[in-house]
Amino acid sequence: MIQKQINRSAWAERWPAPAKLNLMLRITGQRSDGYHLLQTVFQFIDLCDWITFHPVDDGRVSLLKPMPGVPEEDDLTIRAAKLLKMEAGCEHGVCIEVEKNLPMGGGLGGGSSDAATTLVVLNQLWNLRLPMEKLMELGLSLGADVPVFIYGYSAWAEGVGEKLEKINIPEQWIVVIKPDCHVDTKEIFLAKNLTRDSKSITIADFIAGQNQNDCLGVVSERYQFVKDALVDLSEFSEARLTGTGACVFAQFDSEEVAASAYRSLQGKWRVYLVRGVNESPLFSKLRNGSYIS
Incomplete structure (x- = not known):
């Protein structure tokens, strides 16, 4: 995880929230709580949503353009930003602008990736310095696919998808x-x-x-x-x-x-x-x- 100070120009940047593919998926068992035990391989693709974070002075977390039919408080980027604020005791606010390119309901991880980008980038922009492991823990509470997007590299995954090991895969x-x-x-x-x-x-x-x-x-x-x-x-x-x-x-x-x-x-x-x-x-x-x- 990059822990260097990020300067103010980063607030003007558009940040990618990439799609992922599961190159393999095996179900090896089921826990007593109903969750399935998996083996899977994640690889990213260069198809992305794009997110811009706008600083605000009132401490509020909001969306610039809420998605029709989705209550703002249910949006994963909003939930991620509020969770990060609560965990870090942060008083900063942000207005989140999302350009959606990933198809919804396709299994490409769009919502999870948006949440991960929100956690990773706001951790930098707000200079919170939370370690990657803590961000992955927060991400897992939002969804099983969020940790791999915070991990940031192709991964062999086990458990419910949260136990990750780096793997190099041909970039085809x-x-x-x-x-x-x-x-x-x-x-x-x-x-x-x-x-x-x-x-x-x-x-x-x-x-x-x-x-x-x-x-x-x-x-x-x-x-x-x-x-x-x-x-x-x-x-x-x-x-x-x-x-x-x-x-x-x-x-x-x-x-x-x-x-x-x-x-x-x-x-x-x-x-x-x-x-x-x-x-x-x-x-x-x-x-x-x-x-x-």
Whole structure:
């Protein structure tokens, strides 16, 4: 975690909240409280929401443009900022401006990433100096996917997704399809026919090609749009589901081949051409920014 003083010009910056993909997802058990025990691999992609933080003098936390139909107090960026203020005993305020580019309900982690960027950047802008471990602890209370965005690097994850180990993954070109449906994650994890006893594997097993997603069968059975997207994308490369979806993706060795698949699918699907990256774009910006003194 970068702990250098950040100067005032950083308040004028737009901060990325990147998407993630689950390159593998195994369900290895279930705790007594109902939470599922997982093994998964997270990698970031260079598709991002963008967040700007505007300082205010009255100590309030607010959104510049609240999302229609979502009470402001339920917005994850607002909850993250208020949680950070409470934890640090901070009296500062902020008005948060979010440019949404990540599709909602796609399994790309948009809300979780927005919350993580809020925690990480306000920790710097307010000069709170909370360590990464504390920010990850706060993030976990907001959602299981928030810690990996605070961790900031591709990760092998276990537990409920909070036990993270750094992993280097080839940074390939990726085509992502967002089917026109919203998968109910809770519904998938409650499904009676969901596999819950997969054998644990190692990082070496994943690298060797074991990349199954235990949610794939249940999601495909219940969501025809996801099933159709997988079929169409598989004409170009191995098509996989990220998390519980709805987004599906395929990796490519070259930009040229990925771009060709992207163009072919554009007329039928909401599709994205992106690059897998191991370091979160947020942390690349923090590390490389001239505004850090």
